[in-house]
Amino acid sequence: MPKLLRSGHEFLQYQPRPIIPIIRNRILPLQSFMILWGDFDTWKSWLMLDLGWSVAQGEPWLIFGTNKYNVLLLNTELPEDLYHERWTIMTQTRKSCPDNFYTVHDSTIKLDTPQGQAQLSQWIENSGAKLVIIDNLYRTFSGDVNNGVQANKMLDTFNTLRDIHGCSFAIVHHSRKTSYDIARQQVIRRGAEDLTGSKYLANNMATIFESRKVTIDGIDRAIQLIPEKMWFEATPPPPLNLAVVDTQFALVSGYAKGGIV
Numbered sequence: 001m002p003k004l005l006r007s008g009h010e011f012l013q014y015q016p017r018p019i020i021p022i023i024r025n026r027i028l029p030l031q032s033f034m035i036l037w038g039d040f041d042t043w044k045s046w047l048m049l050d051l052g053w054s055v056a057q058g059e060p061w062l063i064f065g066t067n068k069y070n071v072l073l074l075n076t077e078l079p080e081d082l083y084h085e086r087w088t089i090m091t092q093t094r095k096s097c098p099d100n101f102y103t104v105h106d107s108t109i110k111l112d113t114p115q116g117q118a119q120l121s122q123w124i125e126n127s128g129a130k131l132v133i134i135d136n137l138y139r140t141f142s143g144d145v146n147n148g149v150q151a152n153k154m155l156d157t158f159n160t161l162r163d164i165h166g167c168s169f170a171i172v173h174h175s176r177k178t179s180y181d182i183a184r185q186q187v188i189r190r191g192a193e194d195l196t197g198s199k200y201l202a203n204n205m206a207t208i209f210e211s212r213k214v215t216i217d218g219i220d221r222a223i224q225l226i227p228e229k230m231w232f233e234a235t236p237p238p239p240l241n242l243a244v245v246d247t248q249f250a251l252v253s254g255y256a257k258g259g260i261v
Contacts, residue, residue, distance in 0.1 A: 019031070020067050021067060022055055022066060022067065022069060022130070022131050022168050022170075023051075023055075023061065023064045023065070023066055023207075024064060024065035024066065024067065025064070025065070025233055026230075026232040026233045027064055027207060027227075027230060027232075027233050027236075027237075028168060028170070028206070028207050029168070029206065029232055030130060030166065030167075030168055031162050031166055031167065031168060032168050032206035032207065032231075032232070033158055033162075033168065033169045033171070033204060033205050033206055033207070034168070034169070034170045034171065034205060034206065034207035034208070034209070035137075035170075035171045035172075035173050035201070035202070035205045035207075035208050035209070036048060036170065036171070036172055036173070036208075036209045036210075036211060037172070037173040037174060037175060037208070037209075037210055037211070038174075038175060038210050038211035038212055038213075039174075039175050039212070039213065040174075041213065042211040042212060042213050042223055043211060043223055043244055043249075044135075044136075044172050044211050045077070045086075045135050045136075045172060046086075046244075046247050047211060047225070047249065048073070048133050048135055048170060048172050049073070049086060049090060049133075050062075050090075050248070050249065051066075051131075051133070051170060052071040052073050052101055052131065052133050053090060053094055053096075053098065053101060054066050055067070055068065055069055055071050055131050056068070056069070056070070056071045056098035056100050056101035057096065057098050062225070062240060062242070062249060062251065063237065063240065063251060064237075069100075069129070069130035069131050070100045070101075070102070070127055070128045070129045070130060070131075071098075071100065071101045071102065071129055071130075071131045071132075071133065072102045072103075072104070072123060072124060072127045072129035072131070072132050072133070073101070073102070073103045073104075073132075073133040073135065074103075074104055074106065074109070074120065074123070074132070074133065074134050074135065074140075075103060075104070075105045075106075075135050076105075076106060076107050076109065076134075076135065076136060076139035076140055077107070077135060077136055077139055078105070079105070079107075080105040083103070083105060086247075087103070089246075089247055090247065093246050093247055093248050094248075100128075102123075102127040102129065104123050106119075107139065109140060110140060110141065110142035111134075111140040111141075111154060111157045112140075112141060112142055112143055112150065112153040112154045112157060113142055116140070116142075116157070117157045117160065117161065120132075120157075120161060121161055121164060121165070124161060124164075124165045124167060125165065129165075129167055130165075130166065130167045130168065131167065131168050131170060132161075132167050132168070132169050132170070133169075133170045133171075133172075134169060134170070134171045134172065135171075135172040136171070136172040136173060136174065137154075137171050137172065137173045137174075137197075137201075138173065138174060138197075140154075141154060145197035145198065145201075146197055146198055147198060148198045148199075148200050150198075151197060151198035151200045151201055152200055154201075155200065155201070155204050173197070173201075202229070205229060206229075206230075206231040206232060207227075207229060207230055207231065208227075208228045208229035209225055209226065209227055209228065210225070210226040210228055211223050211224075211225055211226075212224045212225075212226060214241070214256040214257060215256070215257040216241060216243070216252060216254040216256050216257070217254060218254070219243045219252060219254070220243075221243065221244040221245075222241060222242065222243055222244065222252070222256065223242050223244060223249075224239050224240065224241055224242070224256050225239065225240040225242060226239045227239070239256075241253065241254060241256050
């Protein structure tokens with residue numbers, strides 16, 4: 001897309017296209033970036049799969065409304081045959097199988113290279129996706145995720161593909177090694193500062209959610225989904241306590257030990 005030079009009054013007269021969000025209430029506008037991060041076994045991949053299913057059908061995701069768009073999920077972690085198990089489970093629990101939700105499985109693609117960018121661009125073009133889910137970021141990095149210059153190469157890929165295809169990216173990422181305060185005998189929580197990698201990654205995300213394992217009386221498996229950054233939403237939602245039942249997520253009340261209350 002060409003970059004146009006406009007004067008102040010010319011830009012004032014510019015008529016932008018309506019931006020219909022992926023997740024409503026400006027939580028994830030079209031052509032923006034989101035990260036969902038957390039420790040191991042906090043259901044990040046399942047939450048993203050659930051998001052993709054919801055957007056493909058224009059159905060609510062958790063408590064958030066969505067708009068219907070084609071979705072592409074790039075799985076870099078599990079072999080295709082194993083990921084098929086997840087797809088089958090989701091089809092059974094959601095009682096649907098959206099044909100506008102596309103998957104591709106590639107454990108070797110590196111998106112901070114010209115070859116990786118070109119390949120992903122082709123998949124987006126072929127699928128017509130407006131939501132692109134990357135699961136996960138670390139596996140798609142050829143360089144050092146902690147290096148700012150190399151992190152910017154990845155961000156350049158996302159920016160380029162966003163401009164070409166008008167899509168949003170939702171990215172699964174991991175946390176740094178847990179820090180512990182011995183004197184207070186508690187884990188140190190620094191929010192998005194605990195994201196693995198260069199700070200440039202978090203700085204350039206419009207939306208950041210953290211998934212955290214918590215304990216809630218009467219619930220076998222529970223997580224807390226914490227909104228840590230909402231660039232475009234003036235009143236971000238509160239942390240959500242979620243029970244995990246048959247890979248589905250149900251909003252629950254109760255004191256969450258280990259999370260933000």
